[in-house]
Amino acid sequence: MTTKSSLLKVILLGDGGVGKSSLMNRYVSNKFDSHLFHTIGVEFLNKELEVDGHTVTLQIWDTAGQERFRSLRTPFYRGSDCCLLTFSVDDNQSFLNLNNWKKEFAYYADVRDPEKFPFVVLGNKVDVTDRQVSMEEAQRWCQENGGYPYFETSAKDATNVSAAFEEAVRRVLSSEDRAEHLLPTDTVDLCRKPRASGSCC
Numbered sequence: 001m002t003t004k005s006s007l008l009k010v011i012l013l014g015d016g017g018v019g020k021s022s023l024m025n026r027y028v029s030n031k032f033d034s035h036l037f038h039t040i041g042v043e044f045l046n047k048e049l050e051v052d053g054h055t056v057t058l059q060i061w062d063t064a065g066q067e068r069f070r071s072l073r074t075p076f077y078r079g080s081d082c083c084l085l086t087f088s089v090d091d092n093q094s095f096l097n098l099n100n101w102k103k104e105f106a107y108y109a110d111v112r113d114p115e116k117f118p119f120v121v122l123g124n125k126v127d128v129t130d131r132q133v134s135m136e137e138a139q140r141w142c143q144e145n146g147g148y149p150y151f152e153t154s155a156k157d158a159t160n161v162s163a164a165f166e167e168a169v170r171r172v173l174s175s176e177d178r179a180e181h182l183l184p185t186d187t188v189d190l191c192r193k194p195r196a197s198g199s200c201c
């Protein structure tokens, strides 16, 4: 039995304070800390998951959103298979900045065809009451800027966090140039009967 597996690099981009680190921590270790420090540079964590029969090792890269750390984060964009453009629904400026993040990624990641690159948009902190960005205007932006999937997430109460990362994997697996990179890995089928004795090889 052979299951296809692949190492996929997913990168989180967005303004400082929108919840990128919190989303990664929620997804990987199912934890939430309301007093996280600002990220400086980048950090990454791995998570194994199974999506539609594919065993995937997701390498999640979390980046510093603050402007002063731009030169520390941009060298790590290259080689990303998917980009999670993240804003916070209680911060209208972080939503308005999505286009800048998309452009910054496309420039430094040196992607062949930015229009076909798999972006997923996350509107985080949907648990808060004082929203500044409606679901409708976020969905409209996603439609008008590439037909990107949009997820309303909360790292605080885990709403849609797994769904968003799993969709990122699906988008990559369905993009034609990625599928050929899947590394078929043989797995030992423990319940298979050993061959009748005879030649040893």
Ligand SMILES: Nc1nc2c(ncn2[C@@H]2O[C@H](COP(=O)(O)OP(=O)(O)OP(=O)(O)O)[C@@H](O)[C@H]2O)c(=O)[nH]1
Binding pocket: 014, 015, 016, 017, 018, 019, 020, 021, 022, 023, 033, 034, 035, 036, 037, 038, 039, 040, 063, 064, 065, 066, 124, 125, 126, 127, 128, 153, 154, 155, 156, 157
């Ligand atoms: N209510 C609520 N607060 C959140 C959520 N996600 C993150 N926060 C809080 O928002 C603040 C910033 O979260 P971070 O995860 O550090 O944000 P970041 O995008 O990594 O910020 P930088 O590292 O500066 O880029 C922290 O106090 C978090 O606890 C959420 O879904 N809901």
Ligand SMILES: [Mg+2]
Binding pocket: 020, 021, 022, 037, 038, 039, 062, 063, 064, 065
């Ligand atoms: Mg952070």
